[in-house]
Amino acid sequence: MPTPDDIKQTIRRFLAENVLGGNESAAISDDTELIESRLIDSIVALKLVNHLEETYKIEFEAHEVDQENLSSINVITAFVQTKMK
Amino acid sequence: MSGSLRLHEFFLRAAAKHPERIALETPSGESITYKALAQQSLSFAQALAQQHIGYGSRIALLAPKSIELVALMLGALRSGAAYVPLDPASPPERVRALLRDLDPQAFIAAQGLFPSEIPCQLEELSSVFSEKLGAAFFPGEKHEEDLAYILYTSGSTGLPKGACITHENAARFVEWGIETFRPQPGTRFSSIAPLHFDLSVFDIFVSLAAGGTTLLLNDSEVKNARLLAQVLSEKKINAAYATPSTWRAVSEFGKPGKYDFSSLKQILFAGEVFSCRHLLRLAEQLDQRKYYEGDPANAGFYPQQKRAYYNLYGPTETNVCTFYDLKQSGRWDVDGYFPIGRVCRGASSMIVDEQGDPAEKGELWIGGPQVFAGYWKRPEKNAEVFAEKNGERFYRTGDLVSVKNNCFFFHGRIDRMIKKRGYRIEPGEVEAVLLKHPDVLEAAVTSAKDKDGFDLLVAHVAGGGKTLEAEALRLHCASLLPPHMLPDRFLLLEELPKTASGKIDHKGLSESY
Numbered sequence A: 001m002p003t004p005d006d007i008k009q010t011i012r013r014f015l016a017e018n019v020l021g022g023n024e025s026a027a028i029s030d031d032t033e034l035i036e037s038r039l040i041d042s043i044v045a046l047k048l049v050n051h052l053e054e055t056y057k058i059e060f061e062a063h064e065v066d067q068e069n070l071s072s073i074n075v076i077t078a079f080v081q082t083k084m085k
Numbered sequence B: 001m002s003g004s005l006r007l008h009e010f011f012l013r014a015a016a017k018h019p020e021r022i023a024l025e026t027p028s029g030e031s032i033t034y035k036a037l038a039q040q041s042l043s044f045a046q047a048l049a050q051q052h053i054g055y056g057s058r059i060a061l062l063a064p065k066s067i068e069l070v071a072l073m074l075g076a077l078r079s080g081a082a083y084v085p086l087d088p089a090s091p092p093e094r095v096r097a098l099l100r101d102l103d104p105q106a107f108i109a110a111q112g113l114f115p116s117e118i119p120c121q122l123e124e125l126s127s128v129f130s131e132k133l134g135a136a137f138f139p140g141e142k143h144e145e146d147l148a149y150i151l152y153t154s155g156s157t158g159l160p161k162g163a164c165i166t167h168e169n170a171a172r173f174v175e176w177g178i179e180t181f182r183p184q185p186g187t188r189f190s191s192i193a194p195l196h197f198d199l200s201v202f203d204i205f206v207s208l209a210a211g212g213t214t215l216l217l218n219d220s221e222v223k224n225a226r227l228l229a230q231v232l233s234e235k236k237i238n239a240a241y242a243t244p245s246t247w248r249a250v251s252e253f254g255k256p257g258k259y260d261f262s263s264l265k266q267i268l269f270a271g272e273v274f275s276c277r278h279l280l281r282l283a284e285q286l287d288q289r290k291y292y293e294g295d296p297a298n299a300g301f302y303p304q305q306k307r308a309y310y311n312l313y314g315p316t317e318t319n320v321c322t323f324y325d326l327k328q329s330g331r332w333d334v335d336g337y338f339p340i341g342r343v344c345r346g347a348s349s350m351i352v353d354e355q356g357d358p359a360e361k362g363e364l365w366i367g368g369p370q371v372f373a374g375y376w377k378r379p380e381k382n383a384e385v386f387a388e389k390n391g392e393r394f395y396r397t398g399d400l401v402s403v404k405n406n407c408f409f410f411h412g413r414i415d416r417m418i419k420k421r422g423y424r425i426e427p428g429e430v431e432a433v434l435l436k437h438p439d440v441l442e443a444a445v446t447s448a449k450d451k452d453g454f455d456l457l458v459a460h461v462a463g464g465g466k467t468l469e470a471e472a473l474r475l476h477c478a479s480l481l482p483p484h485m486l487p488d489r490f491l492l493l494e495e496l497p498k499t500a501s502g503k504i505d506h507k508g509l510s511e512s513y
Helices: A004-018 A042-056 A073-084 B007-017 B034-050 B067-079 B092-102 B167-181 B199-210 B225-234 B244-253 B276-287 B379-385 B427-435 B470-478 B506-512
Strands: B022-025 B031-033 B058-062 B082-085 B106-110 B133-137 B147-153 B161-166 B188-191 B213-216 B239-242 B266-269 B308-313 B322-325 B348-352 B361-367 B386-389 B392-404 B407-413 B418-420 B423-425 B442-449 B455-462 B489-493
Touching (some): A004 A042, A004 A073, A042 A073, A042 B225, A042 B244, B007 B034, B007 B067, B007 B167, B022 B034, B031 B067, B058 B067, B058 B092, B067 B082, B067 B133, B147 B167, B167 B199, B188 B199, B199 B213, B199 B239, B244 B266, B244 B276, B348 B392, B361 B386, B379 B392, B418 B455, B427 B455, B442 B506, B455 B470, B470 B489
Parallel strands (some): B022 B213, B058 B082, B058 B106, B082 B147, B188 B213, B188 B239, B239 B266, B266 B308, B455 B489
Antiparallel strands (some): B147 B161, B308 B322, B348 B361, B361 B392, B386 B392, B392 B407, B418 B423
């Protein structure tokens, strides 16, 4: 069972590769608004969902691919954890 | 031909024939009949007339797509005014700039979207408009042309430009749509594109002319490709029109294999090139079978059995002016692209070289009754984009094309205009915003692809000695540009590469990413 830190690390690595141009140390905190601040757009959000599904063998329902569940690293981590229970 | 009909009259004619049919629906289950939509749009038209809105007026609209907003568009048209849909995701500063440019007689917006500092008194039309919409009225000067709508597109000098579409332009498009796709009363359309994008004219007005039903989709359903796939299937949509990027998102992320798409008979796309490989992948998933097993040399693909695919081409200024029915191509070449096809009936075309002479390959010029009236208050730009040949007025598209057996092929742009996921972006508009930042000395914007082939907008920025921060630049751009124009990557450089004559070397930039 991955720890919350493992999941956060997965998300951070994904963001570094897909949004921040490889710069993992960029100033994104666990609470930084990812969608509202337009740091990630819809395509990146969908890629992230696919990546989390493959990594953790979970499945997001169509309505769950939503700003509510993807708004920050903390929120995504909590959502992935509930999916793994 | 019913050349004398005005855009909303197609709807009124259908409403008289099919009063009890459903005209519009939403995914949450709201709907309105033709009869009720005719009544509601009439109430809006009367309320607008009381405010002296009429022929020659412009009504700016800023609200999420809804049944009420479409009724308001029809009401605006019935009052004699032109509707001007603005992007509800635009930052307030941009909305203010567009309103200054448009000088509208009315501005109607969802309550939360009213920007502060609108120089007017806000009046709420609570009796006729719902609680959700507020309206402000201005004395602005009326125009002379018979405009149906104005759509703002990216402008190379830093300000968007409003393409003015007359009733005749729009009516010719609707007639062409009916003739080509033959929708029947009850045909179910989706409205995927936002209303400030010209694809929406097909979804709303062709459907409402035919007695069809349009399912109105907003960002929350469209940008979530999984929800889009689910809704298109469960709502049994028959004809769906979207950009190739949207279709690609459905096929890559939407899990379409989970759903039944037997109702979906017509897939239309426009706005950018759809590679055959990606289209084939979509067809495979919608049909739940394999057409391509790996060797393009031996394979023959005929994914047309279950539904038709159409490649539509045309800038906002002409709406669709060429189209290609993919069944003409028989076998799909997996490494290729489809042509943009033949010129639509009624339109005329020329391919012109740099000297303005007819050529085999060159810039596409479009003439005919669907060519727009011009850009709103941009005489210099109009002088640039219109050309006359043999007494006929042509719009210079800026697109590089070639032709074979009357079938056109698209080869890119003759200028720097970029397409990002079907949206037109003039790099000059984004560069002008970057240059407003106090620490930016030079800026150039180019397009690139991410590793999966999705479009990215790249800003190359130099501070001439000042230290630049990508996040600060991103926030600066987000405060002035709509989401689709926000650069995805910021490359911070000492200075930008120059050509021998000292100008920014844009070609060098594209290659350096």
